[in-house]
Amino acid sequence: LKDGNLQELSKWRKKEDTIDNLQKEIIQFLVQVVQRPITPEESKEIASLMRMTNNLERAGDGIENIAELIEELMEQRLSLSEGGLQDFETIAQEVRRFLEVAVTSIQNEDKDIMPRAQKYEDTIDRMREEMRGNYIMRLQSGMCTVDPGLILVDMLTAFEKIGDFCYNVTQAVAGIK
Numbered sequence: 751l752k753d754g755n756l757q758e759l760s761k762w763r764k765k766e767d768t769i770d771n772l773q774k775e776i777i778q779f780l781v782q783v784v785q786r787p788i789t790p791e792e793s794k795e796i797a798s799l800m801r802m803t804n805n806l807e808r809a810g811d812g813i814e815n816i817a818e819l820i821e822e823l824m825e826q827r828l829s830l831s832e833g834g835l836q837d838f839e840t841i842a843q844e845v846r847r848f849l850e851v852a853v854t855s856i857q858n859e860d861k862d863i864m865p866r867a868q869k870y871e872d873t874i875d876r877m878r879e880e881m882r883g884n885y886i887m888r889l890q891s892g893m894c895t896v897d898p899g900l901i902l903v904d905m906l907t908a909f910e911k912i913g914d915f916c917y918n919v920t921q922a923v924a925g926i927k
Contacts, residue, residue, distance in 0.1 A: 763817065769810035776803045798922045802856060805918040809849060812912040819905050823898060831894035834902045837881040841909045844874055845916075852916040855923045867920035874913035878906045 780796050780803075788796070823829065830838060848870040855863040882903055888894040921927040 763814060766810045766814040766817075769807055773803050773807040798925070798927070801922045801927060802919050805915040805922070806853075809912045809915040809919075812908045812915065815908045816905050819901050819908070823901055826897070828895075828898040828901070830898050830902055831888055833884060833888050834894055834899065837884055838902060838905060841874065841877050841881060841906060844870070844877060845909045845912050848874065848913055848916045852919040852923075855920050859923065861924050863920045864924050864926070867917055867924075871913055871917045874910055878910040881906050 777800060780800055784793065784796055829835075848867075851863070851866060851870065854860070855867075885894065885899050885902060889896065889899055918927065
């Protein structure tokens with residue numbers, strides 16, 4: 751966001767296309783498995799894998815949404831205030847960490863992930879609310895303008911949704927959903 755590098759955004763779009771293709775291939779494979787005789791436990795595991803796959807793809811969609819919002823900022827030659835940029839970077843780091851934790855929980859089949867996942871979920875939800883409040887205070891004090899601030903609010907919401915998808919993944923790993 752700081753660099754204004756549209757090529758980076760293009761890379762993210764390509765990664766999102768890859769995620770979409772992987773989702774399709776994984777779901778097609780799992781459907782083939784389900785069409786064979788399987789145990790109830792295997793059926794539950796496959797349903798969980800489908801949920802994880804779909805939630806990871808939706809997280810990718812959220813990242814693509816953020817990339818589009820950044821592109822909108824650049825195209826309109828808008829910039830976030832210093833506080834807005836700091837909020838963006840802070841929540842982006844937290845969501846990135848949660849995404850890494852969610853993926854690692856899949857790799858390690860970490861059934862005890864939920865206490866950590868709940869902390870991330872609560873932190874990200876709280877951050878989004880606080881940062882929306884920060885934006886309103888900056889707007890009232892004249893430290894920022896409406897248009898880039900509204901885009902920031904949309905990005906905060908997208909980050910929070912990505913956190914929700916990560917939480918859903920960890921629930922599937924833990925066997926809750």
